[in-house]
Amino acid sequence: MEDNKELYDVTIIGGGPAGLFAAFYAGLREMKVKVIEAQDRLGGKVHVYPQKMIWDVGGMTPVTGSKLIEQMIEQGLTFDPTVELEQTITKMNKLDSQIFELETDQQKKHYSKTVVMAVGGGIIDPIKLDVDHASTFEDSNLFYSVQSLQDFKNKTILISGGGPSAVDWANELAPIAKKVLLIYRGDQLKGHEADVSKLTKNNVEYRTHTEITALLGDDQIREVTLLHNQTKQTEILSVDAVLVNHGYHRNHQLMNESGLRMDLKDNYFIKGNVLGESNIPGLYGAGDILSHDGKLHLIAGAFQDAANAVNGAKRYLDPEAQKVALVSSHNDRFKEKNKQYLYVK
Structure with a gap:
């Protein structure tokens, strides 16, 4: 068994829209971040429709799926999170020290103080003819x-x-x-x-x-x-x-063995709340995997889920932390980064 003993503030399982925005937002909140993605590339299920035009992301003019993937990845990597591709989490345990131990299909272990589940609806692998x-x-x-x-x-x-x-x-x-x-x-x-x-x-x-x-x-x-x-x-x-x-295959193994409370209508989805909280303290859901009464099944909704989950994780680690991140227009973390956009000739 290969162990990676390095401890992260938050590990995000899934590199689609919710996972990438969670990585960005957690970096904004000065958290040490790891993203673990089962596929060989980031972007999630948007890869299923790279040529389709996407109109319903607020403030963004129509964009193809492939262009949206490109922009989401650029944003998600803003604060240099650690990214692990082609690794599927198969087991998840919460150790006595309140640390999450995540085991992959490659017999690797990862350790994190909190976890954000952003694995989507599990529709990456198509059912073959x-x-x-x-x-x-x-x-x-x-x-x-x-x-x-x-x-x-x-x-x-x-x-x-x-x-x-x-x-x-x-x-x-x-x-x-x-x-x-x-x-x-x-x-x-x-x-x-x-x-x-x-x-x-x-x-x-x-x-x-x-x-x-x-x-x-x-x-x-x-x-x-x-x-x-x-x-x-x-x-x-x-x-x-x-x-x-x-349709697409779903991997139920992690959900079935994690101790998570699942949605009664479909046993694949996490039954949580609008803040992304699950029944396991320190573990949050974001994007399609999360089920709650106020759910918005849009990419825009995945972004809000991601921010809520990260804010919950931040407060779980530090109850004195602010409830939300400082908005980007007033955030010192962007002062240097803004120059490459504001002063380009």
């Missing part, structure tokens, strides 16, 4: 996310999935594609009714009770075999690209 030889096409024209709209321009696209994301992508790609066909194995699409109505307006053909049973081609998919799971009839369809949106 369960069809023979599907993996052989992942480097050509089988997609689980849209990294570039140009990959689909003037092409015949088959989208498999019936949830909000699948419906959303069908509408998003329709204007640039030659043709979009959306299939779903269930009896009714689960997207928002307004978005489902747009499918017809955007000339998107969609079929229910339909699923992929085979991918045909050599270096790339040329045709797919479709099955109507009620009539058992099959059809072979020529396609240029296949986009699969069947």
